[in-house]
Amino acid sequence: MSGFDRSNRRLRWLMLAPALGFVGLMIVFPLLFTLNLSLTDAFGAVNAGKGYNAGQNYLDALGDGRRFWPAVWRTVYFTVGAVVIETILGLAIAMLMRKPFRGMRVVRTILMVPLLATPVAIGILWLLILDPTNGIANHLLGSVGIPPQEFLGSVSQSLPVLMLIDVWQWTPMMALLLLAGLSTLPEDPEEAAQVDGANAWQRFRYVILPGLWTTLMTALVLRAVDALKTFDILYATKGAGGGSDFEVETLNVYAYGLTFDYQEYGLAAAVLVLFTLFIVGVVVLLRRRSREASV
């Protein structure tokens, strides 16, 4: 094996170079560019002005209680709410589907639909369903005596509604990931626990859950990163600024608006750097938690 290894050092770099070079070029230069931009007062055009302003953008962002901090809280609210619900429901669905049953194939196909469908199309279909006057949602609520709701037309309901749409879209992904994790668990420990008289809950809590922990945490990290960066469906349903009262303006929507609607490139870059650090922080935190296998 070592000869196999050494004689081919050149080959392996040759095979790696195009992919690594491509991703590296597409990411390293832009990150340095954005980092540099975040320290300038560029406005209107990325190379306009371009005076360094000694971190003023960061101070402006962190001192902005009108747009920045509300956007941070919306991002946290949306992500925590969506990911927690998705994890619990996903785990429940995975446990339901664990033992084989007739129609498994069909069910797995259905589970894949929301996560493969185009987010913009999903936004549109929920706009129709949740339309306050003509939508089926209020029609159904009415039939059980609940008064019509504004849903995405309301400042207070928009973010929770979009969170639930995210739950609809991504719970199946959680279920599929956890199902894959469950299928790798050995059956012996569970049977042993059953022989020892453990009931269904105890077997789940003390045998299955610890075995599933790594998969669960990996799924959680992947989902949290994507949920923090949610953009398409928020922008498609509520438009620029996250609505008239910025009601669904998360950090990503805010950064997009600063960049492409207001051309506040310097400030936008600072917000993006803070946002990236925030995501990295979440990932590091979750991964550390996952290593403390403390179920």
Added chain:
Amino acid sequence: MNRSLWTALRALAITVVCLIIAMPVVWMIAAAFKTNVQVTDPSVGLIFSPTLENFRNVLADGEIARSLGNSALVGLISTVLSALIAVPAAWAVGRFRMHSTGSLVLVARIVPAISLLVPWYYLFAQLGLVGSYTVLVLSHMFVSVPLILWIMIGFFEGLPIELEEAGRVDGLSAFGAFRRIALPLAAPGTATASLLAFIFSWNNFMFALILSDENTKTMPVTLFNFISYASTDWGGLMAAATLMTVPVLLAAVFGQKYLVAGLTAGATKG
């Protein structure tokens, strides 16, 4: 608890889950076949005489047809190019245990796309490429290359190395072992990864929103611009959204087994 009761409850729960997941999409497809009067009347359920009027209207426009074509073109080219560079790289990472390079995949996934879009726009504007297919393909490859790498590293690691070693003993070069032994065995994995890469490119909204122009814009952008007609032409909007979604639904139905494997790749190893 009674065994058959438990089985019945489980079947019921699974059915409810499936209905909740499927019904919104079914509702959208049904709406695409309704007249505009029927769409805005929720008491018209799933039983009505379907019309193709909405599809005729949106396709007569030409803009939708062109956008669908653009999406397919950008998706195909970016997927093929990504597979060409990512599959050999994945083999190198998997076979020579160069896992630190795999962390680049994670970085690509973490960084918010907007922080890359501004520099890309600036750079490609200097080159006169903004609005071209080239820049759309490159931006979509930025998603596809890490995705294919991620899936294929796991796939190559799962292949028994003995086959390649036997090939080497029989006189194949290392590259020959890759091309004649590993690559054919990895065909299902490559198909899975490529299909997923195509779907993610097909669905991509933000890159095209900024980097495309009137002639090159892809379907999600066109669909987004259509939303303002929502109140006047729900049927047309639903037909357009259906045209965007149906190819993905077909992929889900026919590629179910492979797509699940691809989507869950890597997650069970931690």
